[in-house]
Amino acid sequence: MKIVNWLLLISFGALLIYASLGLPNRGDGDAVMHREKSPAGSWGASSYYIRNAYRDAETLNMVTVILADYRGYDTLGEETVILTAGLICYLVLRKRRTNRDDKKPLKAGADAQT
Amino acid sequence: MRKHKYNPIILMVSRVVSPFIMIFGLYVIFHGHYSPGGGFQGGTLLAAALLLIRLAAGFDIAQIQFKRILGTPLGSIGVLIYFGTGFLAMISGGEFLNYGFLPFAGFTEAGLRALGILMVEIGVGLAVMAILVAIYDDLLEGYPHD
Numbered sequence: 001m002k003i004v005n006w007l008l009l010i011s012f013g014a015l016l017i018y019a020s021l022g023l024p025n026r027g028d029g030d031a032v033m034h035r036e037k038s039p040a041g042s043w044g045a046s047s048y049y050i051r052n053a054y055r056d057a058e059t060l061n062m063v064t065v066i067l068a069d070y071r072g073y074d075t076l077g078e079e080t081v082i083l084t085a086g087l088i089c090y091l092v093l094r095k096r097r098t099n100r101d102d103k104k105p106l107k108a109g110a111d112a113q114t
Numbered sequence: 115m116r117k118h119k120y121n122p123i124i125l126m127v128s129r130v131v132s133p134f135i136m137i138f139g140l141y142v143i144f145h146g147h148y149s150p151g152g153g154f155q156g157g158t159l160l161a162a163a164l165l166l167i168r169l170a171a172g173f174d175i176a177q178i179q180f181k182r183i184l185g186t187p188l189g190s191i192g193v194l195i196y197f198g199t200g201f202l203a204m205i206s207g208g209e210f211l212n213y214g215f216l217p218f219a220g221f222t223e224a225g226l227r228a229l230g231i232l233m234v235e236i237g238v239g240l241a242v243m244a245i246l247v248a249i250y251d252d253l254l255e256g257y258p259h260d
Binding site for chain 2: 067072078086089095
């Protein structure tokens with residue numbers, strides 16, 4: 001069984017390395033994802049951001065403009081996720097305050113009453 | 115659990131280093147318009163400065179700096195700052211989160227957008243800082259800390 005695990009691991013790693021050989025070079029201008037127009041011939045959203053980010057928001061950092069202005073809903077959702085994680089940690093990990101005496105045997109359904 | 119005794123050397127170094135981390139976190143938040151950074155990264159640095167004092171001095175002494183009860187309310191206030199910025203733009207005529215409609219006089223529309231981005235980043239930084247400290251405090255709950 002261990003041999004099967006190792007064989008699966010090695011073959012999957014080899015598959016990933018083989019797939020990574022087909023990636024375009026970093027900063028290659030002719031790669032499809034770096035072109036200004038999509039293969040269908042339309043202007044992508046990224047070229048709009050690069051052209052108009054400073055004109056729209058007077059902010060030099062293009063990433064900040066995209067994160068907080070063009071994609072504001074997304075960042076609002078991310079922040080809500082963080083708040084939800086904190087609230088759930090508070091609910092799960094806090095010390096439970098009960099006035100119940102611990103020496104009494106627990107009845108079934110005693111939690112439903114408190 | 116072993117009783118925790120704080121080390122004076124570690125406490126001294128933490129007391130010196132922590133304000134600089136805090137200043138750098140504020141710099142990362144407020145300089146996010148011009149350099150890499152923003153609310154999430156700056157909030158994490160602020161939380162690191164607070165958690166360093168919590169680790170070095172112990173939970174009870176660190177309550178002087180940042181009370182345990184403050185964590186969740188400050189996180190909620192951060193989210194409310196973000197939401198309120200978008201809502202302020204909405205009730206003054208624009209769409210939700212369209213900062214060009216914020217009701218502040220003396221700005222061009224692009225300047226209003228820069229101001230809105232700054233307000234949003236402050237909200238994000240506050241929420242991230244408070245929630246990270248609150249998660250640490252919740253994990254410590256129930257253990258006998260010095």
